[in-house]
Amino acid sequence: MSLAHQYRRLLLAYPRAYRRERGPEILGLLLDSAPPGRTRPTLREAADLVRGGLRCRLGRPASRTVGVWAVLTALICGLFTAALAARLAWETSRPQPDRAEFTAVFTEAFPGHRLSDDVSTAPALFVYYNQPLRLSQWRGLVLGDGGEYQEGSASGSASGPMPTPPDRTLTTAVRRLEADGWQVSEPTSTVLRTCDAASCRQAGEPVETVLVARRGDTVLRATFNDPDTYGSYLSVEVQRTTPPAVVPAAALAGLVGGALAWLAFGWASRRTDGRRGVPLLLGITLVLWWTPAVLATPSLVGHHLDEPHPSWHPLWEWLGQPALSLFFLVGLAGAATLSTIALVPRREPHPLTLSPG
Template sequence: MPPTGDPLANRYRRLLLCYPRKWRRLRGEEMVAVLLASATPGRTRPTPRETVNLLRHGLRSRLGRPASYSVVACAVLTAVICGLFSAALASWVAWQTARPLPDRAETTALVAEVLPGYDAKEVDAPTALFTYYSQPLRLENLDSLLLGDGGEYQQGAVVAVVTAVPPASQQETLALAQRRLRETGWRVYPPYVVPGPTCTGISCDPAARDTTIFARRGDTGLDLRLPARPSVDSTPVTVALRRATPPAVLPAGVLGGLIGAVAGWLVFGWASRRTERPHFAADAVTVLHTITLLLWWSPAVLAAPQLLQHHRDEPHPVWHPLWEWLGQPALSLFFVVGAGCALCGLALATLPRRDPGPLTTTATG
């Protein structure tokens, strides 16, 4: 469909790009002529109704199988999960724009600012924003990450062990930290009290609970953990610093998600049209696609409600990244096996059919 000088005709042709190429080659000019004949004189743009109809029927025609209702649901599920995976990948790339984690000197200065009179005795400062077993992810760790041990891939944090001599009570440290955080420009969240007793033995006091303060200033999130009974020999006070989500993550995730969803729909539609009966592998491709959807969606269905409850239970100045909401890479084995099934199905779809079959037509109404 070569362009012409008529702007309305050219806009109709652009909308018809949502139809398969074979359909456009055989019916495209005929459809444009019908649309132009029904248009009011002087109009230069398609009406909203025409636009919606052309997009809806064009995308549906890409799926083939006009007698099937389930193919649309499968296409939607495929497009959504592909969009989510693409958004997670794009957001991971955008996370690399975050500033490096605070070094030991910056962490020590921050502890002195927030908790005057306390000393940062030990400072563990990772060299990466995301770490695998507290170390930067390396290629030699990739197989372990993808094959069952991905839960250890987490956002890195600088952790400082803070002490005071003599040890102060939990309430004294809590009051001091909250006051100093507010005075130095931090947004302070309500304290989070760890549920359940934190001690054992005859002298255990069930009322004693560890408490955590969450705060954020700029692109830095702070977690201050206060043990129930501070002492020289007990669990020490710890300060953890991590970077907040960079501004580039949201637009990158949205753009990546849209691209992935469109690509997922188009690839699914291509495979669906290619394997319409009497294709000899139609049943095999259907089974492989069903397995793929189950393996890709199951981690997200399991992880998202748990993370949502986790976020509701305690404050989160820094939200968990998108891929963790999809159960990745903790359950990446599901993704790997599902990807293998998807590739097998696409490989079968490339094989020639016994009969090319008639062209599927779809009216625009």
């Protein structure tokens, strides 16, 4: 392949219309600058052309901030695409544990403890108020209750008095779980603030101890509580971990989504250059998309640091979705409006014209 041909391939980073107008000129400069005997572009040249082409795709050559806006757009769109792919890849998971599986795990970990009859199981991998999500529930999902959409689980609690002291119950559970192949994390204890009065502090606040263990694609979370406050001294939850397909699917979709968003941003940016209100609308859209992520991420980081998580919370929860899906949807309307403005035909910017000096 000739050097000129290789340079032409690198020039594909530039938009087609720009290549048509300036391609021969840039190619001429590249060939003029190449020392004799060069057979292929240097890495520095290639990186420079790709960078120049990606910048050129954004249009607005005099703007110093368009690149920042493009990065913010591509990043959040990539994350949304990755979250969608992650949700789809979750379908490769086994169903959430049923009553029989839950009972077997409970009995295995807590022998001698009586499981109450009200074991609840999840009818779907992800549930909304412990029911499969239905289209008719969109109003609740969008208007404030989106946080109720979460991974389903089988859960239940012990009934009656604790047959052994708490420390012994915990030690026995850890020993038995490890013997049965569970990876058990160090139990964590938190003092719960149930009231602010001085008398409460004197009496001693209840302590919550959490034991988390994982075996294969299943996670067990046992919480030891004050029975006077919570009705049971032990509640147990068993659910599936993130399936192996989720991370690669999300990473791939994120890259593709981000790249497509960059191209779409560039297309819209070039076609809306000089149109009033477009930067403001883009700013509003990005604020609506980024705000839920900025609010959700620190809180989830804190949550993850507080207790062991063999399986991370799903990506969409880190993006504040669907808890703040109203923000996302209004932002989507903003993006659709921007695309519509870009689609409206306009007079093409003046091609590079020569004028006598």
